[in-house]
Amino acid sequence: MKQIAIIIASLLFSILFYDRSIGLNLSIFSLITIVFLVINNYETFKNKTILLHTFAYVLSAIFVFVNHSSLAVIANCAAFFTLVGTVSQSSTSIYVQWFNGVYTTVAGFFHRNFEVKEDVQKVDWKKDIDFTHWAKLIGIPLVFVIVFILLYKNGNPIFNNLVSKINFDFINIQWVLFTVLGYYLFSNILKPVYVEPATSRDLETENDLQQSDTFSVEQLKKEKQLGTTLLSFLNVLLVFYIITDVVSLASIETTKASELSNHVHSGINTLIASIIIAIGIILYFFRGNLNFYAENKLLKNIAFSWILLNIILIVLIAIKNQMYITSFGLTYKRIGVHIYIFLTLVGLITTFLKVLKIKNLAFLFRRNTQIAFVVLLICSTINWDATITKFNLTTSKSFDVNYLINLTDRNAIILHDLKDDLEISETNKKRIETKYRNHMMDLSQRDWQEWNYEMLTNSDKFDKTQD
Numbered sequence: 003m004k005q006i007a008i009i010i011a012s013l014l015f016s017i018l019f020y021d022r023s024i025g026l027n028l029s030i031f032s033l034i035t036i037v038f039l040v041i042n043n044y045e046t047f048k049n050k051t052i053l054l055h056t057f058a059y060v061l062s063a064i065f066v067f068v069n070h071s072s073l074a075v076i077a078n079c080a081a082f083f084t085l086v087g088t089v090s091q092s093s094t095s096i097y098v099q100w101f102n103g104v105y106t107t108v109a110g111f112f113h114r115n116f117e118v119k120e121d122v123q124k125v126d127w128k129k130d131i132d133f134t135h136w137a138k139l140i141g142i143p144l145v146f147v148i149v150f151i152l153l154y155k156n157g158n159p160i161f162n163n164l165v166s167k168i169n170f171d172f173i174n175i176q177w178v179l180f181t182v183l184g185y186y187l188f189s190n191i192l193k194p195v196y197v198e199p200a201t202s203r204d205l206e207t208e209n210d211l212q213q214s215d216t217f218s219v220e221q222l223k224k225e226k227q228l229g230t231t232l233l234s235f236l237n238v239l240l241v242f243y244i245i246t247d248v249v250s251l252a253s254i255e256t257t258k259a260s261e262l263s264n265h266v267h268s269g270i271n272t273l274i275a276s277i278i279i280a281i282g283i284i285l286y287f288f289r290g291n292l293n294f295y296a297e298n299k300l301l302k303n304i305a306f307s308w309i310l311l312n313i314i315l316i317v318l319i320a321i322k323n324q325m326y327i328t329s330f331g332l333t334y335k336r337i338g339v340h341i342y343i344f345l346t347l348v349g350l351i352t353t354f355l356k357v358l359k360i361k362n363l364a365f366l367f368r369r370n371t372q373i374a375f376v377v378l379l380i381c382s383t384i385n386w387d388a389t390i391t392k393f394n395l396t397t398s399k400s401f402d403v404n405y406l407i408n409l410t411d412r413n414a415i416i417l418h419d420l421k422d423d424l425e426i427s428e429t430n431k432k433r434i435e436t437k438y439r440n441h442m443m444d445l446s447q448r449d450w451q452e453w454n455y456e457m458l459t460n461s462d463k464f465d466k467t468q469d
Contacts, residue, residue: 004192007042008189009185011034011038011184011188012182012184012185012187012188014031014184015180015181015184015187016177016180016181016184018030019031020180022449022452023448024066024075024452025066025067025457026451026452026453026454027451028063028067028078029063029067030451032059032060032078032082035059035082035085036059036060038191038192039086039089039194043089043194047089051088051093052088055081055088056085058081058084058379059078059082059084059085061081061379062078062080062081063078065077065382066078067455068385068454069383070455071386071410073382073386074382076378077382080378081379083103083104083107084096084099084100085103086102086103087100087101087102087104087194087196088103090103090106090196090201091201091205095364095371097367098200098204102194102195102196102197103194106191107187107190110190110191110195111189111190111192114195207364208362208364209361209365209368210360210361210362211293211360211362213291214290214291217291217294223295223297225287225292226295226298229283230300230301230304232283233283233305233307233308236280236308237304237311240308240312241311243272244311244314244315247315251318251321272315273315273316273343276312276315277350280308280312280353284308284309284353285363287305294360302357302358306354306357306358309350309354313347316343316347316350319339320340320343328397328398329399329400330398330400330402331394331398331405332390332393332394332398334386334390341377344377345377352365352366353366355369385412387410387412388415388416390409391409391417391420392416392420394406395417395420395423396420404430407430407433407437411440411441411444412456414434414437414442415438415441418434418437442463445460446461
């Protein structure tokens with residue numbers, strides 16, 4: 003029964019993806035994968051964590067269909083590996099689930115069938131599968147059949163004519179190989195596996211920091227003094243920097259792109275260095291027994307102040323970037339700056355929680371990777387090309403029409419709809435019209451496997467562009 007399910011799934015895999023671009027097929031594949039995993043791991047899917055990751059995988063598949071973007075495809079692949087890794091072991095950290103998901107997808111079949119068990123000294127492959135017998139059973143008759151066909155062709159003209167009419171052109175070797183790839187994929191994820199000792203060590207590692215046996219009050223006192231002195235000076239320095247940054251922010255000429263660009267880029271470089279140093283210093287001083295030292299309250303408060311000041315620095319950079327966006331429009335780099343700012347903010351907050359609740363590095367990795375995965379899923383729900391285009395043409399004070407035209411075709415329709423209201427050259431209007439017509443032509447020629455939401459909602463425009 004399992005083999006039949008794998009064969010059916012592999013045939014569907016080829017029907018969906020062979021010689022096709024990404025579209026509706028990836029969403030259907032996601033549903034097939036979920037059904038396949040549920041059938042073969044029914045009891046496992048009663049786990050709430052697995053159900054949550056299943057929902058995330060379905061959501062990512064929906065937005066592949068809706069947005070048809072590279073980011074949505076990446077998010078869907080990440081959700082696929084996460085789900086497979088979660089089915090193998092649901093209690094591990096998300097980065098271990100990714101690792102187990104990738105490992106299962108690539109080598110799950112071999113892991114299940116060729117792993118030597120601890121209680122077995124030697125695996126007798128002949129006992130399980132007699133490869134020699136099967137080679138003889140298939141190979142020997144096939145060789146003799148071919149030999150006798152060649153002999154009979156020379157001895158009988160009628161038989162020769164019949165054999166000559168046999169045409170194997172209908173067999174597409176590439177399609178067969180693609181189906182075999184699908185069979186291998188579904189064979190791997192049939193029963194997801196996990197890698198040792200990475201999985202067991204992750205399960206054994208708690209989030210709470212433990213006090214070590216080498217607890218020296220004298221040494222901790224000196225370390226606290228060093229940390230207090232260092233962080234105090236850094237706090238004073240950062241306060242001075244923030245004051246000067248606020249003054250400089252008030253004097254920025256928002257009409258000058260170069261000035262705004264310099265402020266944002268220099269601020270980002272400062273932010274990167276500052277956050278890395280801040281987190282590194284805090285993690286160093288609160289790496290062990292200093293967390294349990296009775297007189298560490300002052301050092302903790304100074305560390306919290308340092309984190310707060312860095313958060314203020316993040317807010318200032320965000321304001322500069324938003325001023326840049328309002329004046330000169332959205333771009334992928336400016337969106338990336340906002341996302342980076344958010345992730346650094348998350349890093350500071352989790353560092354604050356690590357010190358406050360006496361957590362270890364595993365806590366930081368687990369929480370930050372979980373949040374990064376959620377951010378990836380959320381970002382995949384947005385058609386960024388269309389969002390950038392609409393914002394720049396309707397909200398920002400100025401825009402670069404060449405940048406918008408050179409984006410992917412996912413903004414072709416909105417560009418076409420707004421082009422007559424724009425004060426741009428006739429050459430650029432013709433470029434937009436050409437981009438729109440080519441995009442409509444491409445959509446109209448797609449097979450059902452390549453459908454997406456944009457195609458379904460604009461099918462009435464196909465004939466008009468071909469007139």
